[in-house]
Amino acid sequence: MKCPYPWLVLAGTIVMLSIGMPAIGFAGQDISYQSPQIVFSDSDPASMSMPPEPSGEITLDIALNAAIHRHPSLSASLAEIDARKGAARQAGALPNPVLFGEVEQFGGSGDYAGTDAISSRLGIAQAFSLGGKISKQVNEAQTALKIAELEHRANIVAIIAQVEQRFLQVHTLQEQLRIQSEQLDIMERTHDVVSKKVKSGDASPLDIPRSQVELSTARIEIQRTRKAHKSARYALAESWGSLFPLFSSVSAQYEYADTLSEQELTQTLEQSPAWQLLAGQVTLADAAHKLARANAAPDIELGGGYQRFTETNDHAFFVELSIPIPVFDRNQGGVAEAAALRQKAGQDRNAGFLALRNQLQAAWRDVVAARQSVFSVDQQVYPAAQQSYESIRKAYQAGAVDIIGLLDAQRTWVETRALRLEMLNDLETGMIEIRRLTGERVRTIIERKNP
Numbered sequence: 323m324k325c326p327y328p329w330l331v332l333a334g335t336i337v338m339l340s341i342g343m344p345a346i347g348f349a350g351q352d353i354s355y356q357s358p359q360i361v362f363s364d365s366d367p368a369s370m371s372m373p374p375e376p377s378g379e380i381t382l383d384i385a386l387n388a389a390i391h392r393h394p395s396l397s398a399s400l401a402e403i404d405a406r407k408g409a410a411r412q413a414g415a416l417p418n419p420v421l422f423g424e425v426e427q428f429g430g431s432g433d434y435a436g437t438d439a440i441s442s443r444l445g446i447a448q449a450f451s452l453g454g455k456i457s458k459q460v461n462e463a464q465t466a467l468k469i470a471e472l473e474h475r476a477n478i479v480a481i482i483a484q485v486e487q488r489f490l491q492v493h494t495l496q497e498q499l500r501i502q503s504e505q506l507d508i509m510e511r512t513h514d515v516v517s518k519k520v521k522s523g524d525a526s527p528l529d530i531p532r533s534q535v536e537l538s539t540a541r542i543e544i545q546r547t548r549k550a551h552k553s554a555r556y557a558l559a560e561s562w563g564s565l566f567p568l569f570s571s572v573s574a575q576y577e578y579a580d581t582l583s584e585q586e587l588t589q590t591l592e593q594s595p596a597w598q599l600l601a602g603q604v605t606l607a608d609a610a611h612k613l614a615r616a617n618a619a620p621d622i623e624l625g626g627g628y629q630r631f632t633e634t635n636d637h638a639f640f641v642e643l644s645i646p647i648p649v650f651d652r653n654q655g656g657v658a659e660a661a662a663l664r665q666k667a668g669q670d671r672n673a674g675f676l677a678l679r680n681q682l683q684a685a686w687r688d689v690v691a692a693r694q695s696v697f698s699v700d701q702q703v704y705p706a707a708q709q710s711y712e713s714i715r716k717a718y719q720a721g722a723v724d725i726i727g728l729l730d731a732q733r734t735w736v737e738t739r740a741l742r743l744e745m746l747n748d749l750e751t752g753m754i755e756i757r758r759l760t761g762e763r764v765r766t767i768i769e770r771k772n773p
Contacts, residue, residue, distance in 0.1 A: 377568040382489050385572075388562035389485045390478065399474040406467035413463035414456060417449040422625075438633060443640065445627020453619030462609040469602045475595040475761070481561070483758035487751065488558040493574050494747045495551040498740065502547055505736040506540045512732065513537050515718075516725055529725040536729055576750050584686050587760065591682055594761035600674040607660070607667035614660035618653040620646040678759060685755040692749035699742045711735035 373391050376384050390396065428440040513533045519525035559567035591597055626641040714731035717723040756762070 375562065375564055375568055377570075379571045379573050380569045381573050382486065385485050385489050385558065385561065386482060389481055392562040393481055394563060395477055396474070396481065399470070399477045403467070403470045403474055406463070406470040410460065410463035410467050413459040416456065417451075419446050419448045420625075421446050422627075440632045441630065442632075443627060443629040445625050445640065445642075447623055447625030447642070449621055449623045451621050453616040455613070455616045455619070455621075458609070458613040458616045462606070462613050465602070465606045465609045469599065469606055472595050472599040472602055476599055479595055479758055479761045483754055485558070485561045486754045486757070488554065488561060489572060489574070490576075490747065490750050490754065491554045492551065492558050493572050493576075494743060495547060495554050496571060497743055499544065499547050499551060501736060501739050501743065502540065502544045505732070506537070506544060508732055508736075509533070509537045509540050512728060524721060525725065532725060532729070536732075576746055584683065587682055587686055587756065588679065590760045590762065591678060594678075594759060596678060596759065596761070597675070600671045600678075604664070604667045604671050607664040611657070611660040611664045614653060614656045617656060618648070620648050682756065682759045685752050685759065689749060689752035689756065692745055692752055696742065696745045696749055699738070699745060703738055704742060707735050707738035 373388055375392075376388050422445055424443040426441055427434050428437045429435070433439055513530075516525060516529045516533045520527050520530055555567040555569070558572075559565075559569070623644045624642075625644075626639065628637065629640050630637045711731045711734065714723050714727055718725070718728040
């Protein structure tokens with residue numbers, strides 16, 4: 323008997339196949355994972371325009387804000403996150419069903435000449451993944467997404483450390499210029515005093531060339547420092563993508579505050595993006611290994627539809643099932659590769675953990691030593707050098723000390739101030755390294771944004 327509604331039958335077949343399909347959706351899955359925004363203000367960077375290029379006197383926060391919003395590598399890592407989100411969404415997609423049609427038994431010989439014996443089929447087929455492939459694909463894609471987010475945070479940490487170090491360099495050279503300018507002013511005034519004493523016969527004429535040598539040397543040092551300061555300013559401006567600096571100076575107040583203990587810093591290290599990234603690589607390798615094992619299970623294809631026989635004017639339904647026989651390919655190589663890569667990721671993680679701990683311990687020791695040095699200079703050397711210089715300067719004016727003694731006192735006083743500046747630079751460099759390793763500043767920003 324001829325079926326009066328073949329297309330209705332075909333639609334019913336499609337519905338039945340759809341009922342048998344596994345419901346792999348996004349409910350309960352972390353595919354919509356949102357990366358936390360790392361910002362230096364209370365506004366969402368997605369809704370705010372790019373900040374203007376820093377100008378005038380700038381602070382460290384201004385420099386960091388400009389670098390975070392203008393650095394091209396951060397835009398690239400955000401694009402990588404968007405790509406991973408798309409991959410995670412695609413990983414949960416099922417294969418498309420296949421609509422097929424078939425016509426046979428026509429155009430032959432004998433009873434099969436012409437189209438009197440023709441038979442036709444129209445159906446739909448759907449591939450089904452076994453072994454939990456879909457869920458494991460989603461898990462691997464979500465893990466890769468989180469890895470991309472950790473890489474973005476690690477990139478932020480690296481940029482922050484770079485800006486902090488370059489800002490510190492500009493500040494140190496700026497202060498060094500100020501000290502050297504004061505030194506030059508002292509030497510110019512001293513040279514005037516020497517000239518007056520020589521003219522009055524109270525000093526030897528040989529004192530003038532000696533003073534002139536010191537004066538010329540100081541001027542040369544200032545020129546060298548100015549050149550280094552200019553280069554440092556250009557390097558800082560490069561941090562936010564500028565070809566030349568528009569800012570005039572930097573403003574900062576570096577202090578040697580108490581730091582965490584070595585044990586506390588080690589615990590903080592485990593929350594850093596670098597540490598979590600190493601651990602995340604193992605998780606990703608484990609997810610890839612599970613997917614490789616799932617790929618060893620063959621997929622099946624189920625199909626069905628409507629068939630019509632022209633010769634007898636009959637019709638029938640058909641169902642077909644195809645199952646690959648895993649005789650030759652059971653993904654043995656893929657499983658072995660994934661297992662080896664998982665083992666490698668574990669060893670890389672352990673080596674990375676060890677390297678991070680060693681770097682943190684070295685930075686912590688440097689900070690402790692620098693703090694002690696700065697404290698000793700502030701409590702003992704600095705006041706004594708200042709008092710000694712003032713006393714010898716007055717003694718020279720009174721004729722109790724010669725020019726050699728005065729120049730030595732000047733040199734000692736300036737060298738003491740320069741030494742303290744250098745020690746403060748070493749101290750802050752160590753603190754920057756600790757913050758880079760622990761991700762302290764990035765974590766503080768996240769907590770401030772999401773209390």
